[in-house]
Amino acid sequence: MNVFQKYAFYYDALYADKNYQEEIDYIQKLIQKYSKNLCNNILDLGCGTGKHAALLAKKGYKIKGIDLSKQMINLAQKNFKHKNLSFMSGDIRDFKFNQNFDVVLSLFHVISYLTTDKDLTKVFTNVAKHLNKYGIFIFDCWYGPAVLDNKPEIRIKRLQKNNFKLTRIAEPKTYRDKNIVDVNYQIFIKNIKKNFIEDFEEKHVMRYLFNNEIQKFLSDNGFKLIVAEEWLSGKKPNEKTWSVTFVCEKI
Ligand SMILES: C[S@@+](CC[C@H](N)C(=O)[O-])C[C@H]1O[C@@H](n2cnc3c(N)ncnc32)[C@H](O)[C@@H]1O
DSSP: OOOSSTTHHHHHHHTTTOOHHHHHHHHHHHHHHHOSSOOOEEEEETOTTSHHHHHHHHTTOEEEEEESOHHHHHHHHHHOOOTTEEEEEOOTTTOOOSSOEEEEEEOSSGGGGOOSHHHHHHHHHHHHHTEEEEEEEEEEEEBHHHHHHSOOOOEEEEEEOSSEEEEEEEEEEEETTTTEEEEEEEEEEEETTTTEEEEEEEEEEEEOBOHHHHHHHHHHTTEEEEEEEETTTOOOOOTTOOEEEEEEEEO
């Protein structure tokens, strides 16, 4: 997968409006509500630039973050240093640790980056291997009913930082036979001081998932679903709910 390379350097600027503190308060409430085990150790799959993990470390959890993109991991390691925190590059389909965790997280659509049943099975199998009994797996993904109801559209995002102006065009193409959306990003960065424009492209291939598919991945790998709810609001998911949180227990 050739993504989150150049894109990594603009990732935090692109998502500056994302409220990581609110998200981690929400995740902590889910852990407190649903974890039968006292939660000490957390694994963050697809941790990106490490913002969720850093906030959890601050709250006293011991946390490891893993991400396929070396560029994202380098940024996480550079930006966040804490005794409870470590980051490493690796693939969530086949990572291996000599320890188990009380909670595994995978936040902000990381699971949707796994686009085949084979890859999704690898992840669920691997998560089960690394969880303690009654450990919980919390992830969110693109929710099939909403993607089909609100067709992905072309979107443009513009932002300005001290030394650059960025425009990102996102052009989606949906493949209903595979439950996949190719999001073709075109990014233009104007360096304000040096007055030149750089541009690059990245294609993010995203899988949207339906309840019955998720139930199957869970039951095949020794999990039970505790709750599926709208990301952050906790409302019951419907055909308008683009992002759904799944809380699952290893049985
Ligand atoms: C939208 S970002 C989310 C990052 C972070 N969780 C956040 O909330 O800011 C998706 C991340 O998933 C990572 N990713 C995608 N597929 C992966 C895989 N197979 N193994 C590890 N990381 C993966 C990407 O490199 C990227 O950092």
